Amino acid sequence: MNGYFGSYGGQFVPETLIKTLRELEDAFFRFKKDKIAKKEFEDYLKNYAGRETPLYYAKNLSDYVGFKVYLKREDLLHTGAHKLNNTLGQILLAKFMGKNRIVAETGAGQHGVATATASALLGMECVVYMGKKDMERQEPNVKRMKLLGANVIKVEKGSMTLKSAINEALRDWVKNVKTTHYLLGSAVGPHPFPLIVKYFQSVIGKEARKQILNQEGRLPDSVVACVGGGSNAIGIFSGFVKDNVELIGVEAGGESLELGKHSATLTKGRPGILHGALSYLLQDDYGQVARVHSVSAGLDYPGVGPEHSYLKDSERAKYDVCFDGEAIEGFKVLSRLEGIIPALESSHAVGYVLKNRDRFKDKLVIVNLSGRGDKDLGIIDSLEGNNV
Amino acid sequence: MCKLGIYLVCDYPNREKFLEAVRVCEDFKIDFLEIGFPFSDPVADGDAIEQAAFDVLQRENTNDFVDRLKEVRAIFSKKLYVMTYANVVFGYGSDRFAKDIECADGIIIADLPYVESKRFKKPFEKYGVNLIHFVTPESTKEDMDKIKNSSKDFVYFVSMRGTTGGRLVLDDELKSKLEYMKFGFNKDVILGFGIKDKIDIKNACEYSDGVVIGSEAVRNLNNNSFYNYIESLF
Numbered sequence: 001m002n003g004y005f006g007s008y009g010g011q012f013v014p015e016t017l018i019k020t021l022r023e024l025e026d027a028f029f030r031f032k033k034d035k036i037a038k039k040e041f042e043d044y045l046k047n048y049a050g051r052e053t054p055l056y057y058a059k060n061l062s063d064y065v066g067f068k069v070y071l072k073r074e075d076l077l078h079t080g081a082h083k084l085n086n087t088l089g090q091i092l093l094a095k096f097m098g099k100n101r102i103v104a105e106t107g108a109g110q111h112g113v114a115t116a117t118a119s120a121l122l123g124m125e126c127v128v129y130m131g132k133k134d135m136e137r138q139e140p141n142v143k144r145m146k147l148l149g150a151n152v153i154k155v156e157k158g159s160m161t162l163k164s165a166i167n168e169a170l171r172d173w174v175k176n177v178k179t180t181h182y183l184l185g186s187a188v189g190p191h192p193f194p195l196i197v198k199y200f201q202s203v204i205g206k207e208a209r210k211q212i213l214n215q216e217g218r219l220p221d222s223v224v225a226c227v228g229g230g231s232n233a234i235g236i237f238s239g240f241v242k243d244n245v246e247l248i249g250v251e252a253g254g255e256s257l258e259l260g261k262h263s264a265t266l267t268k269g270r271p272g273i274l275h276g277a278l279s280y281l282l283q284d285d286y287g288q289v290a291r292v293h294s295v296s297a298g299l300d301y302p303g304v305g306p307e308h309s310y311l312k313d314s315e316r317a318k319y320d321v322c323f324d325g326e327a328i329e330g331f332k333v334l335s336r337l338e339g340i341i342p343a344l345e346s347s348h349a350v351g352y353v354l355k356n357r358d359r360f361k362d363k364l365v366i367v368n369l370s371g372r373g374d375k376d377l378g379i380i381d382s383l384e385g386n387n388v
Numbered sequence: 389m390c391k392l393g394i395y396l397v398c399d400y401p402n403r404e405k406f407l408e409a410v411r412v413c414e415d416f417k418i419d420f421l422e423i424g425f426p427f428s429d430p431v432a433d434g435d436a437i438e439q440a441a442f443d444v445l446q447r448e449n450t451n452d453f454v455d456r457l458k459e460v461r462a463i464f465s466k467k468l469y470v471m472t473y474a475n476v477v478f479g480y481g482s483d484r485f486a487k488d489i490e491c492a493d494g495i496i497i498a499d500l501p502y503v504e505s506k507r508f509k510k511p512f513e514k515y516g517v518n519l520i521h522f523v524t525p526e527s528t529k530e531d532m533d534k535i536k537n538s539s540k541d542f543v544y545f546v547s548m549r550g551t552t553g554g555r556l557v558l559d560d561e562l563k564s565k566l567e568y569m570k571f572g573f574n575k576d577v578i579l580g581f582g583i584k585d586k587i588d589i590k591n592a593c594e595y596s597d598g599v600v601i602g603s604e605a606v607r608n609l610n611n612n613s614f615y616n617y618i619e620s621l622f
């Protein structure tokens with residue numbers, strides 16, 4: 001079926017958005033074929049965003065765990081996370097469609113910053129919805145967005161996190177659909193968003209594959225990435241999905257695997273419909289979306305992109321959890337051993353590798369380091385017994 | 389003969405007041421009722437209905453809504469519809485949900501556009517519950533033609549780009565789409581979103597077969613002015 005990955009995906013949105021989703025799909029397919037548009041995108045990635053990002057052999061970390069670990073350094077991308085790949089792409093696409101206003105949601109604030117950045121660069125009006133709780137815990141990114149000229153709107157409803165921010169962005173979009181592009185920040189939402197986000201993030205996987213072949217002369221055994229909505233993971237997975245390479249998505253185990261205390265959608269959820277797509281979902285017996293938790297705002301979300309649901313069911317990728325404490329351990333270990341302060345989201349991938357070091361013995365592993373952790377110093381500071 | 393429908397959030401502000409409102413609707417011979425089964429993430433709704441939904445969800449679940457629907461059916465003699473979101477149906481089990489609301493005439497799913505409606509149509513039709521489709525100012529002629537051909541009950545015409553609770557503006561685009569939708573279609577075209585008072589109803593009814601009032605009814609129910617409000621509509 002059109003717009004589905006196996007049985008997952010679709011367009012579960014109010015009827016009002018259907019025509020625009022059709023136009024978006026059509027424009028996206030034309031954009032992909034348009035040589036000038038493609039060239040412009042690649043040019044911005046290289047000269048503005050700083051691609052390609054390094055694939056760094058983390059020698060100290062490798063010595064510490066006892067196997068070879070490479071880090072795909074998306075933290076070195078302009079604005080400090082992989083999110084900019086997608087926002088540059090989608091803003092060029094929005095211009096291509098003649099839209100002049102951008103709305104976006106943000107959790108950790110990285111997508112909001114990347115949206116505000118690309119909007120400033122390309123002259124778009126930019127509105128970012130952000131939950132109250134996230135504005136408090138990711139305050140440095142709120143300041144950055146404002147400086148970049150974005151109108152940051154605080155969402156004080158529902159969970160006051162990423163989920164509520166997406167709700168408000170969708171409501172804004174329904175009202176302003178004629179002038180506005182909704183710049184979704186993860187591989188979630190109605191078709192064609194999961195395809196668009198994967199397309200723009202696939203540069204991570206393409207580069208990583210080439211780089212590991214250059215540096216090691218062979219493909220890795222495993223590729224590990226954190227999964228919130230799943231954009232950095234699908235981006236790096238896409239480079240290896242056709243190879244005999246293990247793909248591991250790491251979800252937020254939060255405090256424990258009791259419903260309400262984690263955001264491990266693929267690990268503990270079941271199929272449901274939220275934010276336009278049928279995918280795994282954390283929900284109660286009646287289909288009400290569950291409260292979730294993660295120390296990391298970017299992973300604190302009850303849903304997940306539909307392609308990940310498909311990769312899970314088809315067993316092409318596996319999904320597992322890293323708990324809050326283990327992620328903080330990853331955050332600290334990487335900082336001390338390599339001089340790299342990772343985002344708390346990315347720290348889940350690092351923490352997962354640390355806690356499973358026996359399982360990876362003698363393996364060659366790539367960890368997607370999706371972002372840097374400057375934004376998280378306040379959280380780390382405020383956690384008891386974790387004074388930096 | 390312009391129809392008037394009222395939307396109520398199930399058990400809002402509480403069971404007694406909700407059922408009392410249903411009785412008022414019966415007494416005033418309201419043409420149809422839509423009972424909203426609350427969802428945690430109602431993206432098609434504005435503040436008034438969203439707040440009501442959050443309030444009810446703190447105490448109740450689908451089992452309560454189904455029980456109440458049966459009570460409503462016993463009180464209200466005209467057409468009865470359930471309005472909700474896709475995951476309230478899907479996450480509960482579509483077949484089980486359809487069976488549980490068998491006493492309703494139809495189901496309206498706010499985040500289920502025509503393109504995704506197939507999988508839901510079957511279970512509901514098995515229990516004699518019609519799936520209601522939406523038309524909006526964004527709908528093309530081709531969209532409307534498809535919906536005309538597959539609607540077994542009224543069509544819900546969303547008056548605006550936006551969420552519930554906005555203001556009705558009957559501009560030329562809306563009028564011409566309403567006209568196209570009504571042409572050669574033997575079911576009702578019901579206009580919803582932004583209808584508040586007698587004047588809105590009068591204006592809307594020049595171009596549609598009826599209206600449905602949601603946010604304004606919910607607000608009046610919460611303010612203990614429901615009876616006077618309904619009376620003011622005639």
Ligand SMILES: Cc1ncc(COP(=O)(O)O)c(C=O)c1O
Pocket residue numbers: 081082107108109110111185186187226227228229230231232233297298299343345346370371372
């Ligand atoms: C650095 C970083 N990594 C990962 C994520 C999670 O999103 P996704 O799963 O879409 O990559 C975020 C989201 O805010 C982020 O900021």
